[in-house]
Amino acid sequence: MSQQAPAPLAVGDRVGPGEGTGTEPRARGRRWDRAAVADRLFLxxxxxxxxxxxxxxxxxxxxxxxxNYNGYTPDYDFVGLANYGRLFSDTAMVSGFVFTLLYTVATTLVVTCLAIPLAVVLNRKFIGRNFVRSAFFFPAIPSIAVLGLVWGFILSPLGSGxxxxxxxxFGGASVPWLSTPGLARFSVILVGVWSQVGWHAILYLAYLQAIPEELTEVAIIDGANGRQRFFHITLPMLAPAMTVSQLLLLTGGLKVYDLPVTLTGGGPGYSTFTLTQAIIQRGIAQSEFGQASALAVVFMLVIGLIVAAQLAVARRLERRIQ
Amino acid sequence: MNKSRHVLTSLVMVPLAALVAVPFYYIVVNTFKTHQETATSPLALPSGLRLDNYVEVFETLPVLQNLLNTVIVTAASVTTMLLIGAMGAFGMIIRSTRFNTWFGALMVLAFLVPFQATLLPLYRMLVTARLVDTLQGLVVLYATGAIFCYFLILGYMRTVPTEIIEAARLDGAGPLRIFWNVVMPLIRPILITVGVFQTMWVWNDFIIPNVFISSTGNRTLVLLVYSAVGQFSVNWPMFMTLTVIVLIPMVIFFVTMQRFIVSGLVAGGVKG
Structure with a gap:
């Protein structure tokens, strides 16, 4: 790693006329330039x-x-793409894929649609604003795993629910929040939104506060109403914040593990099973390293593709708006 | 008219915020109740300041041991990743060679790899090194966070004027001395911001301890709460008490470090 070309543009070499008088010959200096080696050791x-x-x-x-590696025996066979072929006939993996995508899309959409208006409101002056800001942000502080467990008690059909x-x-019937597939999915997404919306609102708020006030003032003088100002000034100015926020939501959603495991354990059945859980279960619990690795590779490619696509779309949108 | 709008905003937002905060109210009030009280009136205020639950949690569970584990792992991991990240960033700015450009591009790749894609090989690696179910093993895994530190610190270091480094060089300071005595003090703000983020990550993390830790004595606090659910499935006040005990350190940490977090949100965002 250290056998590299000399450093023509290095900061250390641009020290001016004073230095060049000592061990000048570069050919020999390269070998003896201990500073260059020391600098590179930092990497x-x-x-x-x-x-x-x-x-x-x-x-x-x-x-x-x-x-077909199982994680223990040193001799295993090359099986080609067989593991990839089996991915789509495996219930746990397909369910993990479906719910992970559902969770990602749902939380990204709902959090974005709630956080932007929330940020706009939090930017106004009103009594109790600090309390409202803190209350919405607070769920982002503790471990989401612990919050998932707490919500498990809150949503329980038993006495603690x-x-x-x-x-x-109020005379209604008890709702099986966590024990029917549809409601369990809804509950996981609900808690996911609850825990993130305030954090993302604060992110948007930071960008909102950077919008120059003159812009809004000029718009008011020109007779723009509230809605026009929101769509033609606020929203375009928030475009960079949306890129950051949605990137975090998308990657966070695809990697989700803590919340479903603690809230529903992936159930009932496989209804809230996630990709990460599938990798861990197949690989470490069931010793099917080959199969689980295939899933991990697909997972990595999906994340890479989605991130690249999101960045490309966001960049194009930002350019069109400006 | 403006005034009435402010009142209207308050009337809508304050109850909404209260609703969002109800789970926390629910956890805290129930820690002071007996099991029966919780069952009959889960949302009512407690009849008195009963601290029995707290005493019992400390008596029945190794809370202090697990708290100590969490503190050790968090401190060791965050220090390690900050140091590695800062060194890497310094190595990148001190010389701009073709090697460094190439090196920087590789780092971006590491940034894109999700933990899930490396989980199984890392597990095998830790088994081989006999580090599964040890605190050292956790620190090794959290060292992956050094890449994130490296990127944020690098962005900040580029704003440090190179003249300062050159001047120190001319004065005869070696690279180590420049790094430690000149650059590190200059980049303190970013070290604090990144440190706060990574502390919250390590402290709150669930997936790594859940996969890699199995013995009671090596648990972190989050894992303790997870394993206590079964034990306290019928005694919710005890579970809520444990939750509050576990949440307190993080809340204190957050409140004292709050201002660095918001500034960090913006800094991280600006740099993408």
Whole structure:
């Protein structure tokens, strides 16, 4: 790694006339330039992290996905693309794929549609504003796994289930929030939105506060009403914030694991099962490293594609607006 | 007219915010109740300031041990990743060679790889190194966060005037000295911001401890709560008490570090 071309543009070399008088000959200096070696040593730790914790694991995932490796026995066979072919006939994996996508799309849409208006309101002056800001932001602070467990109690059909207790006192029937597939999916998404909407609203708020006031003032003088100002000034100015927020929501959604595991455990059946859970279950619990690696590789490619597509679309939109 | 609109906003937003905060109210009030009280009136205020639940949680569960584990893992991991990230960023700005350009491009690739794609090989690696179910193993895994630190710190370091580094060089300071005594103090704001983010990540993380830790003595707090659900499935006040105990340190940390988080949101956003 250290055998590289000399550093023509390096900061350390641009020190001016004073330095060039000592060990000038460059050919020899290259070998003896201890400073250059020392400078490059700073890249070593992060390079080790890259190689050991990213590069090698990704290559091994790719290789295992083509084999029937079980995680223990050293001799295993090359099976070609068989693991990939089986991905789509495996109920757990297909369900994991479906719910992960549903969760990602739903949370991204709902959080964006709620966070932007919320940010606009939080930007106004009103009594109790600090309380409202804190209350919405607060769910972002604790571990989402712990919050998932707490919501498990809140949504429970048993005595601890506050929501059902409230419904019952008003004469309604207890709702099986976590034990029917449709409602369980809804509940996971609901808690996901609840825990993120305030955080994203604060992100938008930070960008809103950067909008120059003159812009709004001029618009008011020109006779623009509230809705026109929102769609023609606020929303375009929020475009960069939307890129960041949606990127976080999309990648966070695709990687979701903590919330479904703690709230529903992936059930009932496989209705709230996620891709990450599928990788862990197949790989570590059931020792099907080959099969699980194939899923991991597909997962990585899907994330890469979605991130690239989102960035491309966002960039085009931002350009059109400006 | 403006005034009445403010009142209207308050009338809508304050109850809405209260609704959002109800789960937290629910957790906290129930820690002071007996099991029966919770069952009959889950949302009512407690009849008195009963602290029995707190005493019992500390007596029946290794809360302090697991708190200590979490503190050790968080401190060691965050220090490691900040140091690695800052060193890498310094190595990138101190020389702009073709090697560095190439190196930087590789780092972007690492940024795109989700943890899930490396999980199984990392698991095998830790098994081989006998680090599964150890706190050291967790620190090794959290070192992956160094890449994120590297990117945020690099963005900030580029704003440090190169003249300062050149001047230190002329004064005869070696690279290590420049890094530690000149650059590190200059980049303190970003170190704090990134440190706060990574502390919240490690402290709150569930997936890594859940996959890699199996023995009670090595649990982190989040894992303790997860495993206690079964134990307290019929005794919710106890579960709520444990939750409150676990949430308190993070809330205190957040409140003291709040201002760095919002500034970090914007900084991270601007740099994409």
């Amino acid at each position: 070593l730790p992060v390079g080790v992290v890259f190689v050991v914790l990213f590069l090698i694991p990704v290559i091994r995932s790719g290789w295992w996905s083509l084999t 506050v929501i059902n207790r409230v419904i019952e006192t």
